[in-house]
Amino acid sequence: xxxxxxxxxxxxxxxxxxxxxxxxxxxxxxxxxxxxxxxxxxxxxxxxxxxxxxxxxxxxxxxxxxxxxxxxxxxxxxxxxxxxxxxxxxxxxxxxxxxxxxxxxxxxxxxxxxxxxxxxxxxxxxxxxxxxxxxxxxxxxxxxxxxxxxxxxxxxxxxxxxxxxxxxxxxxxxxxxxxxxxxxxxxxxxxxxxxxxxxxxxxxxxxxxxxxxxxxxxxxxxxxxxxxxxxxxxxxxxxxxxxxxxxxxxxxxxxxxxxxxxxxxxxxxxxxxxxxxxxxxxxxxxxxxxxxxxxxxxxxxxxxxxxxxxxxxxxxxxxxxxxxxxxxxxxxxxxxxxxxxxxxxxxxxxxxxxxxxxxxxxxxxxxx
Amino acid sequence: xxxxxxxxxxxxxxxxxxxxxxxxxxxxxxxxxxxxxxxxxxxxxxxxxxxxxxxxxxxxxxxxxxxxxxxxxxxxxxxxxxxxxxxxxxxxxxxxxxxxxxxxxxxxxxxxxxxxxxxxxxxxxxxxxxxxxxxxxxxxxxxxxxxxxxxxxxxxxxxxxxxxxxxxxxxxxxxxxxxxxxxxxxxxxxxxxxxxxxxxxxxxxxxxxxxxxxxxxxxxxxxxxxxxxxxxxxxxxxxxxxxxxx
Numbered sequence: 001x002x003x004x005x006x007x008x009x010x011x012x013x014x015x016x017x018x019x020x021x022x023x024x025x026x027x028x029x030x031x032x033x034x035x036x037x038x039x040x041x042x043x044x045x046x047x048x049x050x051x052x053x054x055x056x057x058x059x060x061x062x063x064x065x066x067x068x069x070x071x072x073x074x075x076x077x078x079x080x081x082x083x084x085x086x087x088x089x090x091x092x093x094x095x096x097x098x099x100x101x102x103x104x105x106x107x108x109x110x111x112x113x114x115x116x117x118x119x120x121x122x123x124x125x126x127x128x129x130x131x132x133x134x135x136x137x138x139x140x141x142x143x144x145x146x147x148x149x150x151x152x153x154x155x156x157x158x159x160x161x162x163x164x165x166x167x168x169x170x171x172x173x174x175x176x177x178x179x180x181x182x183x184x185x186x187x188x189x190x191x192x193x194x195x196x197x198x199x200x201x202x203x204x205x206x207x208x209x210x211x212x213x214x215x216x217x218x219x220x221x222x223x224x225x226x227x228x229x230x231x232x233x234x235x236x237x238x239x240x241x242x243x244x245x246x247x248x249x250x251x252x253x254x255x256x257x258x259x260x261x262x263x264x265x266x267x268x269x270x271x272x273x274x275x276x277x278x279x280x281x282x283x284x285x286x287x288x289x290x291x292x293x294x295x296x297x298x299x300x301x302x303x304x305x306x307x308x309x310x311x312x313x314x315x316x317x318x319x320x321x322x323x324x325x326x327x328x329x330x331x332x333x334x335x336x337x338x339x340x341x342x343x344x345x346x347x348x349x350x351x352x353x354x355x356x357x358x359x360x361x362x363x364x365x366x367x368x
Numbered sequence: 369x370x371x372x373x374x375x376x377x378x379x380x381x382x383x384x385x386x387x388x389x390x391x392x393x394x395x396x397x398x399x400x401x402x403x404x405x406x407x408x409x410x411x412x413x414x415x416x417x418x419x420x421x422x423x424x425x426x427x428x429x430x431x432x433x434x435x436x437x438x439x440x441x442x443x444x445x446x447x448x449x450x451x452x453x454x455x456x457x458x459x460x461x462x463x464x465x466x467x468x469x470x471x472x473x474x475x476x477x478x479x480x481x482x483x484x485x486x487x488x489x490x491x492x493x494x495x496x497x498x499x500x501x502x503x504x505x506x507x508x509x510x511x512x513x514x515x516x517x518x519x520x521x522x523x524x525x526x527x528x529x530x531x532x533x534x535x536x537x538x539x540x541x542x543x544x545x546x547x548x549x550x551x552x553x554x555x556x557x558x559x560x561x562x563x564x565x566x567x568x569x570x571x572x573x574x575x576x577x578x579x580x581x582x583x584x585x586x587x588x589x590x591x592x593x594x595x596x597x598x599x600x601x602x603x604x605x606x607x608x609x610x611x612x613x614x
Contacts, residue, residue, distance in 0.1 A: 202452050
């Protein structure tokens with residue numbers, strides 16, 4: 001045990017001495033969270049809104065005044081045919097359109113019910129959802145105002161349409177994605193490189209000749225990165241709660257337990273890569289191309305997996321980050337408990353076990 | 369005569385059809401400086417790896433420090449030191465940290481490591497450099513340090529795989545002084561080298577050609593036997609017939 005601690009201390013010395021790497025390790029999650037947080041923000045202030053007022057009556061004027069009063073929209077009024085409107089959307093001149101039909105006031109008065117249409121450019125699904133929500137709430141606000149002194153209430157029914165991406169697939173929260181990405185990067189790449197470095201410099205041979213057991217060499221290498229990664233998880237969660245106002249809905253303990261599991265999976269992957277390769281460059285390249293890219297593509301973080309062709313969907317199943325992403329979303333955003341994610345947990349645990357077994361076997365073969 | 373610290377009997381290692389080490393048989397006595405010579409690809413490293421417990425032999429027997437190379441690799445590892453041709457300390461750790469680490473993984477007590485590291489630093493004259501990163505030291509010092517760290521746990525045998533590659537003649541001389549000191553303390557030295565002047569420093573040498581030991585004797589006796597003026601000649605006469613080369 002003392003030997004093991006000596007080894008872990010040495011690993012920490014390596015990590016802490018390499019300040020550039022350290023800066024990247026701790027800086028990366030912060031930068032990523034902030035970039036994703038503020039670049040992908042759902043900021044909808046002053047979005048260009050087109051109002052097509054086909055009614056030109058008292059009620060429509062009141063509604064338009066209400067919309068104008070809100071700070072969300074920059075309004076442009078004109079009468080456009082559906083075709084012209086489509087062109088305006090396509091050119092990106094407008095983000096959302098409010099169409100008030102003929103006889104709006106009349107419908108309200110006589111039928112007690114009228115429709116308005118709200119159309120949003122959903123190629124950016126987050127923004128579109130927000131715009132629709134804001135516009136709908138203004139319409140409802142107006143309706144509540146009208147109904148104040150009436151016995152038979154008016155109803156204005158907003159018909160909403162998301163164009164270009166009607167199902168709004170890909171409405172995600174990037175925090176789970178960044179967590180998966182950062183952990184994958186730190187654990188896989190750092191572990192792989194640090195083990196391969198020992199092979200390259202020849203120190204691995206010295207270690208293998210010593211009575212220190214090879215399996216402990218590998219475990220001792222993993223310990224510092226496990227701890228660093230947990231610190232990264234804490235950083236990301238703190239940022240997401242206090243800077244991005246995205247609270248952890250579910251159990252924090254569960255989230256940490258699952259994160260630890262994913263970290264171990266990634267470490268196992270890093271160890272596996274390091275055993276299969278013999279130069280730091282190759283290890284780095286494999287970690288980056290072989291791990292980072294699939295993590296981005298197949299975790300569901302950037303691109304919805306459901307939209308992919310079947311073969312790609314199948315490939316996504318072997319990407320550990322996909323399962324972790326599902327777990328984090330479930331726990332952190334939906335606030336679900338363990339019974340909702342036991343399957344994903346089991347898959348991750350299985351992957352880890354397989355990776356460890358294969359790694360240890362290959363490692364032994366190399367020794368013989 | 370004392371029991372040999374290394375005994376091999378027809379030790380063989382095959383990789384597929386390729387016989388890297390072919391039935392080598394030799395003994396090494398305690399406290400001896402044993403030179404293990406051979407051209408590149410002759411099978412020296414493979415033989416050495418088997419003796420260090422890094423590689424399981426395909427056939428034959430061998431005992432190192434009294435332990436069997438098949439079953440008792442753990443005990444062997446406890447009783448040997450090793451230094452490879454690649455410099456093998458951690459460049460991003462200080463001299464002291466390296467000593468503490470290697471002492472630590474061999475299970476030495478903290479007090480033991482402390483006295484030993486002080487003695488080691490004193491012997492090498494590294495007092496001013498103890499807290500410097502190893503990477504900043506000149507190669508000659510690194511090699512000497514590497515050797516000293518390799519015998520920190522007082523092994524019975526130390527294996528040196530081309531320890532003086534790329535080192536200037538003066539430093540090589542100093543390095544050999546360290547080797548003599550260690551041998552004097554009773555540590556058996558098993559060394560491979562390509563420098564024939566170094567071969568002359570050894571008590572006995574073996575020369576491997578194509579996986580087999582072709583000659584084994586004192587440098588003096590070998591020169592007489594091959595009617596050669598220097599070890600260079602002896603080596604050339606033997607290695608000329610080699611079919612394998614890199």
